Amino acid sequence: MEFISASDIRELSNPGVVSRQLLNPDNSESKRVTITEVHLEVGASQPRHTHDASEQIWYATKGSGTLLLADDATRPFKAGDVVRFADKDVHGLLNDGDEEFIYVSVTAPPINFGYAYQNK
Secondary structure (H helix, E strand, O other), rough: OOOOOHHHOOEEEEEEEEEOOOOOOOOOOOOOEEEEEEOOOOOOOOEEEEEOEEEEEEEEOOOOEEEHHHHEEEEEEEEEOOOEEEOOEEEEOOOOOOOOEEEEEEEEOOOOOOHHEEEO
């Protein structure tokens, strides 16, 4: 068994975005998954990007926003929705709603996301 205390959950941030690293290579011995809780302020975004060798599942828990997909495509994404991105799928998110947007991300195999954030 592995227990991760609140004090071992690191927060990474970019302007308008806070990513709580619930389970990742820095605080867990898991070789299978990274779990992240992501908060976006109104108007904040995560630009389109890909992961070469990991899939991600996002579960929206609060708010509404717009998924940013390949070829400038978009799709609404709101609390209660789930989306899965395969390896190399283009994905990002814009919080164009009227409240904070929160989603939980499960990434397999794990990624240490420190490279993508200004404040570690």
